[in-house]
Amino acid sequence: MxxxxxxxxxxxxxxxxxxxxxxxxxxxxxxxxxxxxxxxxxxxxxxYQDLVDxxxxxxxxxxxxxxxxxTCCPQYTIRCHALKFQPSKSHKKVLKKISKFISKGELPKGQDDGEPMDSVCDEAGPREPSNVCHSEVKRAAIADIQKELPECLAITEVQKEVADGAPADSETSRKNPGSVVEERTTKAAAPKPGMGADPGRPPCRKAKDLRKERRLQKEQIRQHADGDSSTPPTAAQTKQPKPLEDFINESLPDNSSHCLEFRRFLCDSPLEAEHSPDGPEVGYGSFHQQYWLDGRIVAVGVIDILPTCVSSVYFYYHPDFASLSLGSYSALREIAFTRQLQKQSPKLSFYYLGFYIHSCPKMRYKGQYRPSDLLCPETYAWVQIEQCLPQLENSRYARFNQDADAxxxxxxxxxxxxxxxxxxxxxxxxxxxxxxxxxxxxxxxxxxxxxxxxxxxxxxxxxxx
Known part of the structure; x- marks a missing residue:
């Protein structure tokens, strides 16, 4: 001993x-x-990394x-491949909403886009120890969290149960060069009576094809001006999607009505703060990511920086800003932060969103942050979520690993x-x-x-x- x-x-x-x-x-x-x-x-x-896995x-x-x-509602550990993540249409809608608020000062009317909320130590939270006084444990757990909170903030979640939730937008704004091409849905006007199409005129072309051609021409002109004699970009190259960081930066325009800032602090948790020569500059441990609007704190995310991932723990925000979908916005910011840390620590490349609960429809939103994997509850192997969903449609509990000998x-x-x-x-x-x-x-x-x-x-x- x-x-x-x-x-x-x-x-x-x-x-x-x-x-x-x-x-x-x-x-x-x-x-x-x-x-x-x-x-x-x-x-x-x-x-903790090994336990999470x-x-x-x-x-x-x-x-x-x-x-x-x-358990009645099985909760499967889910992780997102941060380096391969591309924002969906609804994610872009959240970023545009933030951009409009920052630039013009306009808060969206109504409530948020349906982000589900859980209380810290209430129904959706973890079970308390059976052989310890329940009220004593609950007070201790709440105290551990509440001492981290500014008085102006309301606790809304335990496991960052925030949904993307925004419905697909039927229309998209005008695209910048290099962005993903998306079609605008319009109603075709009824043709006027006449003799039909003029055979002497060139055939009509779709607006998106014309925009694509103009972008290609501009790129060729730019390369020629720069003295670049290489071959012009192919159509496949022009379709490369913009990275998440570009969308986030566009949501924080200069000369805007509001100033949104981010600050990071170590916070109290059972995790020991650690530094490693091959680790991220900020080190490992638990951190507050504070969202400041015009010098006023409006939201806080608590994350754990672990050897191979950033794990989302809690998120809470001022109720006055519920309509901004700050839960979804913070998830996108944390994915971008994971990508930043990976440049300093190559092994740190995943973003853990907590638990995926397929049996609860409102909690399926985490599956929209793709590519992502679910953890097999029997072999602890990671399996692509696309392979898991058909099994979960048939049974609440499923072994995802298809290797019977594993x-x-x-x-x-x-x-x-x-x-x-x-x-x-x-x-x-x-x-x-x-x-x-x-x-x-x-x-x-x-x-x-x-x-x-x-x-x-x-x-x-x-x-x-």
């Missing part, structure tokens, strides 16, 4: 099981939601894993090697069992170690009273 080193970071957790059901915030089933839970006193970013997620210092084969690569093989923390000493569970003859917690420790896997079980310290 080893004494705890003062200069070494450990993950220390207390496990609370998960046998009892509680109220579901999605389908309102009184006892249909089941999850396993742990209280995290401290946690390294690598341990096994279906765990944190809410404050409470870390929980839904029991997907038992299994959990980190399956528990020896619970005796799981580490425990007992009286400030670190020891394998086998040594603890010998020391504590007659201990009756083997079933609980076995369940915990199965859920975190062999690798994490040998690295995370399970607190024993």
């Amino acid at each position: 080893l004494k705890m080193a003062e200069n070494k970071s450990y993950t220390i957790v207390e496990y609370f099981g998960g046998d009892c059901g509680y109220r579901c915030g999605y389908c309102k089933n009184d006892e249909g939601n089941f999850s396993h839970g742990m209280w995290s006193h401290t946690m390294t970013v690598q341990d 096994r279906g765990w997620r944190r809410s404050g210092k409470y870390v929980y894993k839904p029991k997907l084969d038992k 299994g959990d690569p980190r399956v528990l093989k020896d619970v005796g090697r799981a580490l425990v923390l007992y009286r400030r000493a670190v020891m394998p569970y086998a040594a603890y069992s010998r020391k504590r003859k007659g201990s009756s917690d083997e079933t609980e420790v076995q369940q915990y170690a199965d859920l975190v896997g062999q690798v994490c079980a040998e690295r995370i310290l399970l607190y024993r009273a």
Whole structure:
């Protein structure tokens, strides 16, 4: 056994099981939601990354894993390939809405575009530990979050349950060169009576073809002026979509009515702040991303920067700006931020949106941030969402990995090697069992170690009273 080193970071957790059901915030089933839970006193970013990749997620210092084969509304971990992401039509609509507000000062009328909201520790949140006073845990969890909040902000979500939600726009604004070509839907005017088309006139051409040709001509003229003798761009090259960053920059015009700024701060969480030579400049850990409008804070996003991803945790905003779809806007900003960090740390290339809940229609919006994958609940392999959706249409619970021989690569093989923390000493569970003859917690420790896997079980310290 080893004494705890003062200069070494450990993950220390207390496990609370998960046998009892509680109220579901999605389908309102009184006892249909089941999850396993742990209280995290401290946690390294690598341990949390490994846990997230096994279906765990944190809410404050409470870390929980839904029991997907038992719970009424299965919650599947979803990640977006940030480097390959292209904004959809509805995403562009959100950015245009922000741009119009910033440039002209006009707030959209009515409410937001249908972004679903969850309260922090209410129905849709994680299950609380069964062997701890519920009210005490709830107060602690709320206090952990509320001490981070400016007084002017209202908490609206736990797991960034914000939807894109905007209906497809029937019309698009005039496109800039290099943008994705989109058709405008119009009604054709009835032809006037006459002798038919004049055979001496050239045939009519679609407006979008004319615009494409003019762009190509301008590009050829520009290259000629620059002395570029290379071949003119092909049609395929002219169709390259604009990157997300260009759309975001266009939504923040110069000389506008309002000034929207962003600031980033470390925030309190169980994750230990860490720096690595090959990591991002800001380091790893939990951060506030604050949205300031004309010197006034209007929204805050909490994110975890982990070794291979940016994980969205919470998002809350001032209710006066609900019509701006700030939830969707913040997701786009966080994807762009992930792309920025990847330039500093090549392994960091994913954006985790929390859980995808196919059985709840209003929570399917996360599947619109593509390309994306869902985590197989049995093998913990990532599978493209397009392959998963047909299975989820047939069954709420599904094994996504189609390889029948595939299994959990980190399956528990020896619970005796799981580490425990007992009286400030670190020891394998086998040594603890010998020391504590007659201990009756083997079933609980076995369940915990199965859920975190062999690798994490040998690295995370399970607190024993």
